[in-house]
Amino acid sequence: MEKIIKGKAYVLGNNIDTDQIIPAEHLVYSLTDPEESKKYGHFALSSVPPAQAGLPHGNISFIKGDNYQSEFNIVIGGSNFGCGSSREHAPFALQIAGVQAIIAESYARIFFRNCVDGGFLLPYETPAKLYDQIKTGDELELNVHDNILKDLTTLKIFNLRPLGDILPIIEAGDIFKYARQSGMIA
Amino acid sequence: MSMTITEKILAKSSGRKVVQPGENIWLNVDVLMTHDVCGPPTIAIWKREFGKDAKIWDKSKLVIFPDHYIFTKNQQANRNVDILRQFAGEYGINNYYDVGTERYKGVCHIALAEEGYNVPGTVLFGTDSHTCTSGAFGMFSTGVGNTDAAFILGTGKIWEKVPESLKFTFNGQLPPYLTAKDLILQVLGDITTDGGTYCALEFDGEGVFSLPIDERMTLTNMAIEGGAMNGIIAADAITEDYVKERTNKPYEIFHSDSDAKYKKKFSYDVTKMEPHVAKPHSPDNLDTVRNVQGTKLTKCYIGSCTGGKLSDYKAAAKIIFGNKVKVPTFIVPASTQVAKQLDTETISGVSLRQIFENAGAEVAQSSCAACLGGPSDTIGRATDNETVISTTNRNFPGRMGSKKSSVYLASPLTVAASSLTGVITDPRDFL
Incomplete structure (x- = not known):
């Protein structure tokens, strides 16, 4: 696990559901074929209503043109991020698009588990409402060791909630690696 | 120590006498359900992690219902059903309900009930957020992603955080212009889409127990819309009759203790509710x-x-x-x-x-x-x-x-x- 993650912020609001993250019509592509699975990246966050896409101004596409990777690698959200369906395609799509971490006030349970147990990306929680303090495009530095987020554009510093109980799974990489390390499976 | 129905079932499944909200515990899974959208990636992860000789922990406990994208010309969607069919054939999965045959059932959560997989007191996981539907049978059921499902497929186990419970008591009998949908929409309006996050929603009262089992499933189905881990209704005679007609698996009926602890309690008079x-x-x-x-x-x-x-x-x-x-x-x-x-x-x-x-x-x-x-x-x-x-x-x-x-x-x-x-x-x- 990288201890320092640097990159650009993509800012979203509350209740970003899995249909907005990856619309159901796209759940037909292979997740194992390296070429076909790029489609998940291409359609990541494609159903976020334009006015809410890339706050505070909105109308900023997460993915430009035919790309499957985004220029933004840290997603900022509000409360209840990832609510809705159990589709693991959602954190997968964000990972393919290049997202390394999400920082939100709270998460829906299944999305959170999927991020952690599948080792797709870091789901950090923050006590603060970041979407009114960080702008899409701000340069961020996430220190996973100290649980601190720096906005290098505005020089603001935010404390994040420690990952707690699930840190051993994150440090191991995913639930299978964790289970092997702890002797649960061969 | 007093416990809720959800805590009692989770205690049983984890081999403990007592569990408390917030504890992370490992559960023994009674049934794993998957479908055409999440089955193929689950199988792929299971093969990747357990290798060529990967073994299913218990074939009789794996149930596969293709149901999502069935009557479509979309080739990639049809390819997913082909993957399930091939997997079921290769590994001898008896509980596979193939498209285009007499066995085809339709939507998994309803088929689980109809085919006798919902058994009071047991623990069911599925690769679908609406797996919470089965909680209408006095059992613990919840949705997980592909990785967790692949882990269950190989081990029969999964970790879960014991949820706090919210209790919803519906007093009175539903007037003819209301259905269970009106009740659950009221609940969601009251708690919002994240008011039940990491919680169990427990439904109780005459307004619930006077409903047929399929209406009760409308309540538990939409527990996830409140962000909940599970929805649950204790089994009664209606449940027992329904279950006994469909399976001879043993079941155990649990009830919340009268002094069980809840995060919050809500009470409604259904005779005064609106569509x-x-x-x-x-x-x-x-x-x-x-x-x-x-x-x-x-x-x-x-x-x-x-x-x-x-x-x-x-x-x-x-x-x-x-x-x-x-x-x-x-x-x-x-x-x-x-x-x-x-x-x-x-x-x-x-x-x-x-x-x-x-x-x-x-x-x-x-x-x-x-x-x-x-x-x-x-x-x-x-x-x-x-x-x-x-x-x-x-x-x-x-x-x-x-x-x-x-x-x-x-x-x-x-x-x-x-x-x-x-x-x-x-x-x-x-x-």
Whole structure:
């Protein structure tokens, strides 16, 4: 696990559901074929209503043109991020698009588990409402060791909630690696 | 120590005497369910992690229902069903219900009940957020992603954080203009879409236990819309009768202790409740039907695991009988068994199917269909800037297809009344 993650912020609001993250019509592509699975990246966050896409101004596409990777690698959200369906395609799509971490006030349970147990990306929680303090495009530095987020554009510093109980799974990489390390499976 | 029904079942499954909310515990899983959208990636992860000699922990406990994208020309969707078929053949999975055969069942959550996989006191995981539906049988059931499902497939175990419980007591019996959908929409309006996050929603009271089992499943089905881990209703004689007709698996009935601890308790007098809608674009955007009546519609939809059961169609048929629909109306039975019941259930000698067809509604084949949009050739899918009223469970932006469409969620009574007028209509106007 990288201890320092640097990159650009993509800012979203509350209740970003899995249909907005990856619309159901796209759940037909292979997740194992390296070429076909790029489609998940291409359609990541494609159903976020334009006015809410890339706050505070909105109308900023997460993915430009035919790309499957985004220029933004840290997603900022509000409360209840990832609510809705159990589709693991959602954190997968964000990972393919290049997202390394999400920082939100709270998460829906299944999305959170999927991020952690599948080792797709870091789901950090923050006590603060970041979407009114960080702008899409701000340069961020996430220190996973100290649980601190720096906005290098505005020089603001935010404390994040420690990952707690699930840190051993994150440090191991995913639930299978964790289970092997702890002797649960061969 | 006093415990809730959810805590008691989780204690049993983890081999402990007592569990407390917040504890992370490892559960022994009784049934793992998957379908065509999440089955193939689950199988791929299981093979990747357990290698060529990967073994299923217990074949009799794995159940596979293709149900999401079934009646489509989309090749990638059909490829997913092919993967399931091949897997079931290769590993000898008896509980596989193939498309295009007599065994095909339709939507997994309803098929789990009909085929006897819902057993009081047990623990069921599924690769679908609406797996919480099975909680109507006094069991613990919840949705997980592909990785967790692959872990279960190989080990039969999974970790879970013991949830706090919220209790909802419905007093009185439902008046004829209300269904379970009106109750759960009220709950969601009260707790919002994250008010139940990491919690169990426990439903209790005469208003619940006077309902048939398929109506109870409407309540537990939408627990996830409040962010909950599970929804649960203790088993009673109605549950036992239903279960015994379908399986001889042993079951154990648990009840919450009278002094069990709850995060919060809610109480409702159902005789005073109103028909409700969830307005676009969230299941917690509660309003009364009266407040939005007259809203112009382009489509009506009665289907899905939460709104395409026999009770839903009996309710809708009561209003539609002898009338004509004014806007395109789609009847998509959750399961093939429900589809058969449309032929055998009658009102004044006319089958429910005839009632709907005579009214000009389209009766489709059983699957998840337009509840979640699906491929572009999915029946009933919302296109362009349509305004739809639907008995389904989600109305997030783009959920039923077009990102520009607006979806109202409502009871089958309200949707049926609205289909006859072309505008959102209170069912009391027809009852």
